[in-house]
Amino acid sequence: DQQVKQNSPSLSVQEGRISILNCDYTNSMFDYFLWYKKYPAEGPTFLISISSIKDKNEDGRFTVFLNKSAKHLSLHIVPSQPGDSAVYFCAASPGWQGTYKYIFGTGTRLKVLA
Amino acid sequence: DGGITQSPKYLFRKEGQNVTLSCEQNLNHDAMYWYRQDPGQGLRLIYYSQIVNDFQKGDIAEGYSVSREKKESFPLTVTSAQKNPTAFYLCASSGTGGRGEQYFGPGTRLTVT
Numbered sequence: 001d002q003q004v005k006q007n008s009p010s011l012s013v014q015e016g017r018i019s020i021l022n023c024d025y026t027n028s029m030f031d032y033f034l035w036y037k038k039y040p041a042e043g044p045t046f047l048i049s050i051s052s053i054k055d056k057n058e059d060g061r062f063t064v065f066l067n068k069s070a071k072h073l074s075l076h077i078v079p080s081q082p083g084d085s086a087v088y089f090c091a092a093s094p095g096w097q098g099t100y101k102y103i104f105g106t107g108t109r110l111k112v113l114a
Numbered sequence: 115d116g117g118i119t120q121s122p123k124y125l126f127r128k129e130g131q132n133v134t135l136s137c138e139q140n141l142n143h144d145a146m147y148w149y150r151q152d153p154g155q156g157l158r159l160i161y162y163s164q165i166v167n168d169f170q171k172g173d174i175a176e177g178y179s180v181s182r183e184k185k186e187s188f189p190l191t192v193t194s195a196q197k198n199p200t201a202f203y204l205c206a207s208s209g210t211g212g213r214g215e216q217y218f219g220p221g222t223r224l225t226v227t
Binding site for chain 2: 004009034036041042043044045046049089091101102103104105106107
């Protein structure tokens with residue numbers, strides 16, 4: 001059973017517009033979330049994180065929003081650039097296990113059109 | 115420059131052979147991880163190690179083995195018992211507490227025929 005879901009496998013956005021990538025999770029005990037960006041045949045690159053004690057975290061063009069009651073987080077990229085075209089993964093940490101394990105979603109492929 | 119290196123980038127093996135994938139980090143991180151990525155799927159955790167000489171099974175450890183004799187190194191052996199070894203393998207590390215972000219290597223694509 002997929003505990004972290006990214007229901008949109010792909011997304012196309014015009015350059016300069018906002019990209020919104022969504023992620024849902026099933027377990028309310030997840031308390032730390034990460035977003036990664038991945039180019040083909042490369043390792044993922046960390047983008048931004050958010051702790052469950054916050055509902056928003058911002059870093060430059062990237063903002064992550066967390067809605068704990070809906071078990072939903074989203075990554076906003078504003079403005080979108082062609083170099084943002086990649087696969088984006090969200091990941092959640094089941095902190096109650098006291099381990100270092102992250103559970104990853106299946107990814108959303110973002111294409112930013114010039 | 116600090117980072118994680120994985121070698122080789124591409125690896126080809128015949129079915130029935132064991133193969134070891136290399137992962138080295140110079141970030142002075144305590145924790146290291148091995149993931150597998152298959153097409154259309156997320157990253158799945160194979161093994162992780164929080165400290166030297168200690169490691170734990172992840173979600174899909176069957177057919178794999180690891181060692182952690184040095185802080186900098188966390189090699190993964192794909193044994194002949196792994197039924198579907200062809201995949202993209204990613205190594206990662208994280209700092210103190212392991213609750214922060216994980217830094218990934220460039221990956222090794224293993225093809226077994």
